[in-house]
Amino acid sequence: MPLTVALRPEKIRLSLEPPHDLDGVPSGHNCVQGTLTERAYCGSFTVYRLALASGQSLKISTSNTDRQLANAMQPGDRAWAQWSPTAPMVLTS
Secondary structure: OOEEEEHHHHHEEOOOOOOOEEEEEEEOOOOOEEEEEEEEOOOOEEEEEEEEOOOOOOEEEEEEEOOOOOOOOOOOOEEEEEEEOOOEEEEOO
């Protein structure tokens, strides 16, 4: 039976470094690596698009709580997306 899982963009953490343990889950779980293809500054948050090797993509929304740094993530960068094991939600019809 097919299953649909939703993962809210603001529940995903984005980093240029490989992820570490998160909420008791070992690194390497609940994470994917991809290439940033888009970055859109929207005032209080920035939206990124991460292209995955599978051909799918993730939309990631990060809060702009700090000033942008000179080394901020740019399209073309390889990055890691990671989420808590409690973040995904199974959708039912």
